[in-house]
Amino acid sequence: MRKGWSFVMIIVVVFVILGAVCMGVGLLTGADFKRIFEVVDHEYAVTDMITAIRMIIQNPESIQTILQNVL
Amino acid sequence: MLDLCSKNLYNVYNCADQICEVIEINKRKFLTELGKLLTFMYEEDRLRALAMYERMFDGADETAVLQYLGSPTKQAVMVARAYNAKERKLAVTSQIGENDADVSQDEDPEFFRVIQDIREEAIQRGIMPDISDEQSSVFDDETDEADTAEALFEEDSSIEADNLTEEIMPDETPLPESDPVPVAEKDEHTSAEPVFEDLTDFEIDLPDEVTAFMAESEIYSEPVQQAENTERSEEPAAAGSEEAASDADESAAVTEAGEEPQEPYNYMLDLGPIPEEPRVDATEIDEYMAAFREKDENEEPVQPSPEQTTLFEPETQAVEKALPWKDDSEEENRSSGRLVVPIMILYLLVAVPLTTIAVLVLLVPTLIFLGLAAASGIAAFRIAMLAFNSFAVFADIIVVLGAALLLTALTIFFFWIFIWFIGGGIAGAINLAIQIGSKVCYREGKKA
Numbered sequence: 001m002r003k004g005w006s007f008v009m010i011i012v013v014v015f016v017i018l019g020a021v022c023m024g025v026g027l028l029t030g031a032d033f034k035r036i037f038e039v040v041d042h043e044y045a046v047t048d049m050i051t052a053i054r055m056i057i058q059n060p061e062s063i064q065t066i067l068q069n070v071l
Numbered sequence: 072m073l074d075l076c077s078k079n080l081y082n083v084y085n086c087a088d089q090i091c092e093v094i095e096i097n098k099r100k101f102l103t104e105l106g107k108l109l110t111f112m113y114e115e116d117r118l119r120a121l122a123m124y125e126r127m128f129d130g131a132d133e134t135a136v137l138q139y140l141g142s143p144t145k146q147a148v149m150v151a152r153a154y155n156a157k158e159r160k161l162a163v164t165s166q167i168g169e170n171d172a173d174v175s176q177d178e179d180p181e182f183f184r185v186i187q188d189i190r191e192e193a194i195q196r197g198i199m200p201d202i203s204d205e206q207s208s209v210f211d212d213e214t215d216e217a218d219t220a221e222a223l224f225e226e227d228s229s230i231e232a233d234n235l236t237e238e239i240m241p242d243e244t245p246l247p248e249s250d251p252v253p254v255a256e257k258d259e260h261t262s263a264e265p266v267f268e269d270l271t272d273f274e275i276d277l278p279d280e281v282t283a284f285m286a287e288s289e290i291y292s293e294p295v296q297q298a299e300n301t302e303r304s305e306e307p308a309a310a311g312s313e314e315a316a317s318d319a320d321e322s323a324a325v326t327e328a329g330e331e332p333q334e335p336y337n338y339m340l341d342l343g344p345i346p347e348e349p350r351v352d353a354t355e356i357d358e359y360m361a362a363f364r365e366k367d368e369n370e371e372p373v374q375p376s377p378e379q380t381t382l383f384e385p386e387t388q389a390v391e392k393a394l395p396w397k398d399d400s401e402e403e404n405r406s407s408g409r410l411v412v413p414i415m416i417l418y419l420l421v422a423v424p425l426t427t428i429a430v431l432v433l434l435v436p437t438l439i440f441l442g443l444a445a446a447s448g449i450a451a452f453r454i455a456m457l458a459f460n461s462f463a464v465f466a467d468i469i470v471v472l473g474a475a476l477l478l479t480a481l482t483i484f485f486f487w488i489f490i491w492f493i494g495g496g497i498a499g500a501i502n503l504a505i506q507i508g509s510k511v512c513y514r515e516g517k518k519a
Contacts, residue, residue, distance in 0.1 A: 001491065001494070001495055004487070004490075004491075005487075005491075008483060008484070008487040011480075011483055012480045012483055012484050013480075015476050015477070015479050015480035015483065016476075016477060016480045018473075018476050019473040019474065019475075019476030019477035019479075019480065020473065020477075021473070022469050022470070022472050022473030022476060023469075023470050023473035023474065023477075024473075025469055025473075026466045026467065026468075026469035026470030026471075026472075026473060027466070027470060029465065029466040029469065030464070030466045031464070031466035031467050031469065031470040032464075032466075032467070033470075035464070035467060036462070036467050036470060036471060039457070039461050039462060039467075040457065042461075043457060043461060
């Protein structure tokens with residue numbers, strides 16, 4: 001198990017470092033988070049999902065209306 | 072014709088090679104060979120015997136002693152006949168267990184007396200110098216012998232190297248190969264003492280000797296022992312001794328006349344009829360071992376002396392390695408304990424529900440981590456696909472790929488925690504329940 005932990009942790013750290021390097025390079029070369037969020041929102045409707053969750057938290061009875069709209 | 076010539080040349084070469092090997096035998100080679108042949112003995116006895124043989128060369132003419140002793144195989148056969156492995160096993164076991172200071176003062180083993188007889192006979196013949204009482208006490212000193220033998224075997228590697236060198240190069244004082252004088256005549260000129268055997272016999276009779284030695288060395292083997300006993304009972308001992316005496320006389324006469332013996336010399340005949348070894352009854356051994364175990368259990372463990380530790384440590388380690396049940400103390404306790412059935416049933420009634428609850432409790436975080444791993448994995452895959460499909464700016468693609476890599480790292484981490492919960496948590500809980508059960512349900516005592 002100890003060997004497994006060390007092996008997995010090495011892989012995780014390598015992936016984290018690679019991801020951080022990629023994000024750093026992207027930000028340095030002119031990436032914009034606003035633009036990226038717009039694309040993601042356009043693909044997966046993230047804003048609508050966030051709005052629906054807020055409504056459910058404020059008024060739990062509205063869950064039926066939301067589910068009807070989604071379905 | 073050419074083929075015939077090459078065969079003759081080959082025979083001549085072999086003869087010359089044999090003569091060279093005969094001449095090359097010296098004290099070191101003799102002791103090394105003897106040490107290899109005595110490996111059937113316990114290490115302590117072997118070192119002791121070798122040390123005694125080595126002492127025979129002290130202050131004596133090496134060639135004369137070698138001629139007197141003959142081949143290492145002959146000496147090994149004599150020692151093997153006098154060596155009773157069962158008795159020596161008991162003696163060694165008692166030495167380890169009791170750590171008695173008077174062990175060295177116990178009655179000398181049979182092989183020890185045989186070697187002493189050989190030495191005394193050599194002294195009577197004037198081959199070895201007569202050692203005074205003080206020196207003879209040194210001869211009997213075990214520690215000194217052990218030191219000498221150990222020193223001898225420390226040089227074992229160098230001896231092997233020397234032997235290799237001797238095989239390649241001739242000895243320091245080699246006889247010329249073209250020497251027309253036969254070896255038997257040469258022995259008469261060089262030593263006035265009666266020669267027991269020719270050095271040539273060492274090479275010529277080696278296969279027979281080795282066969283005889285191998286048969287004799289299996290003294291622990293019951294079938295071989297029985298077969299030998301039946302053979303001995305068939306042949307009258309008196310006739311055997313007469314034959315041996317007549318053969319010895321013939322060989323002596325031949326040697327005196329300076330003629331080479333036509334038949335190879337047989338050491339077995341020279342040694343006479345094989346005496347029947349004293350047999351130890353199996354029940355006596357069992358009784359002795361039972362008494363020894365009881366005594367050992369009652370007494371506190373005694374630390375062995377440094378000499379004994381160094382002497383028996385490798386053997387003990389080898390035995391421990393060879394015995395698989397020595398490694399697992401739990402298995403030993405379990406097998407020696409007695410199963411208490413009511414406690415076992417009670418334990419099962421309590422432990423099974425508790426273990427089930429523990430497993431179920433552990434399943435909740437396990438499944439949570441599995442879900443997290445799955446969610447992060449799916450997210451990482453989708454983001455990676457999105458980076459290549461929906462983005463046009465290279466910087467944005469790189470940032471999204473970096474986010475996908477971070478999510479992948481999270482996926483791996485969550486999935487490993489899930490495996491750890493299953494293997495370490497759930498399986499560990501079940502193992503713990505089994506271990507506790509084995510401790511609770513078994514009680515110390517005789518096996519039921």
